[in-house]
Amino acid sequence: MTRDATDLPPVDLPPTDESLPIALMRARERLMIPIREALQATGLTEQQWRILRVLEEFGPQDATKLAERASLLMPSQTRIVQNLSEKGYVSRRTNPTDRRKQVVSITEAGHQVLVRNAPKAREISAEFAEALGEEKVRTLVAILDDIIRM
DSSP: OOOOGGGSOOOOOOOGGGOHHHHHHHHHHHHHHHHHHHHHHHTOOHHHHHHHHHHHHHOSEEHHHHHHHTTOOHHHHHHHHHHHHHHTSEEEEEOSSOTTSEEEEEOHHHHHHHHHHHHHHHHHHHHHHHHHOHHHHHHHHHHHHHHHTO
16 A cells, blocks of 8 residues: 555655765766766767776776776676777786786777867866865865765
């Protein structure tokens, strides 16, 4: 039997506009609007872009570390890397010290995708900084880093 919410006893939770997890999700969705629009022109998904960014920044790495740095679950990362490999943006090879693992690297084609789209990415970041102020952005990133390390 379905009951109307007004018939149910109240649940002792803070309002959703005071919930940190919900606020973080709402903020992420708002920040992602211009990023998603820019990515449409690249033919890449948000996750593919993150993988390319991580590989560009940190260099070749094993799949587990890549998934962690790109904030992806391993099964998703495996599928995304396969797709990027088919596009010629990444390469995979067996880890020479542990043949059970793969090392993923960005290719020249993947690097060029980042080069071509870096100006738009910088423009979007500058718009965020202008809207919030540089100090707030630095403070927010520091707070989020603290949360990540909890």
